[in-house]
Amino acid sequence: MAPLLKIRSERDQMSAIERRIADFILENAHLLRDYSSQQLASALGISQSSVVKFSQKLGFKGYPDLKYSVGEAIARNTGQDEAGRVLALADDPHAALAEDLWRQKARAEEETRLINPPERIDAIAAAIGGAGRVFVIGLDGDGVLARAFALKLSLLGILTVHHFDPVLMATSVSAAGTGDVLLVFSEHGGQVALSQISRQFHERKGKVISVTRYTANPLRAHADASLLVSAHDDRAHIEPLLYQSALQHLLDLIFVLLCEGGERMARLEANRERIQLMLEP
Structure with missing residues (x-):
């Protein structure tokens, strides 16, 4: 499962500290590669162990494993998204809006499917x-x-x-x-x-x-x-x-x-x- 999708699907069941970590990662996923676990903890005003435990709770070995997985997912999706957007905009002035809405709906449907076994x-x-x-x-x-x-x-x-x-x-x-x-x-x-x-x-x-x-x-x-x-x-x-x-x-x-x-x-x-x-x- 994509790491960001997993974080979104589990967010509502997280503790207050875990939600802070989750929101930071979701909002700054493209910058995560520049943060060590200590730097992330300092930015959020929490302990480094909270970051490590958060990563392990999601099924990763530790924070480096989570960071690598997020970076890999972003690199994989960025090229596909840009190519699709360029082709769509060439034909339809509403394409970018429609594509974004479709993508958000698909993400919500996938998150929902994951939490309903x-x-x-x-x-x-x-x-x-x-x-x-x-x-x-x-x-x-x-x-x-x-x-x-x-x-x-x-x-x-x-x-x-x-x-x-x-x-x-x-x-x-x-x-x-x-x-x-x-x-x-x-x-x-x-x-x-x-x-x-x-x-x-x-x-x-x-x-x-x-x-x-x-x-x-x-x-x-x-x-x-x-x-x-x-x-x-x-x-x-x-x-x-x-x-x-x-x-x-x-x-x-x-x-x-x-x-x-x-x-x-x-x-x-x-x-x-x-x-x-x-x-x-």
Whole structure:
């Protein structure tokens, strides 16, 4: 795994000192070759041992190994990036912007994939596929992806109860039982109402799956399983786009896994045909 990608994907789970080291490396990766571990520690006002431990925690033998890996990755990518940028700019005035956005989305999707191991994805897909009913809720911006995913589940013949109002969902949850699944979408996982609904669902012996950022948050703490998203950018108008793109990719992967098997595919095709007939003039 590329060292900078690994640092980004793990950043949300790091301690305060580790995040300072990570941010410095991410922002000054091209200058890292000029820093010894002692110089880096002095620049950040921390101990040299903290830098060494940070490197080892990421799976490197030590700081020199990390520094070499970062330098190698930068050298490998720089030539490719410049060549692609020159060709793109020659044909399209928006190419540089589009290329940067695509690259950032691809990075967020890769980071997100790395923090959601295959066994977790398989287990969540199995829980959804085997549920008696799947309850889905997301508030505000989270509601858009929640609603779209609920529709996809319905098309597969999975009985789905979707709400964007926590009061209505609390009422529906009162009828939940063992074998049911609650999918709760919340980027930061801080809405009190959603945590309350999760606790109510647990009382009904159902299984809660949270969908949040890769951070410690109340909603994730109440969940039986979690889908996690890692997407970061200093630009306020770009970061939400990266989060939505990475999450959509993750949900699409689960949808594809649920489609495997002839019975669900047959239901999907039949439901699409019915919808198409309804839309025809």
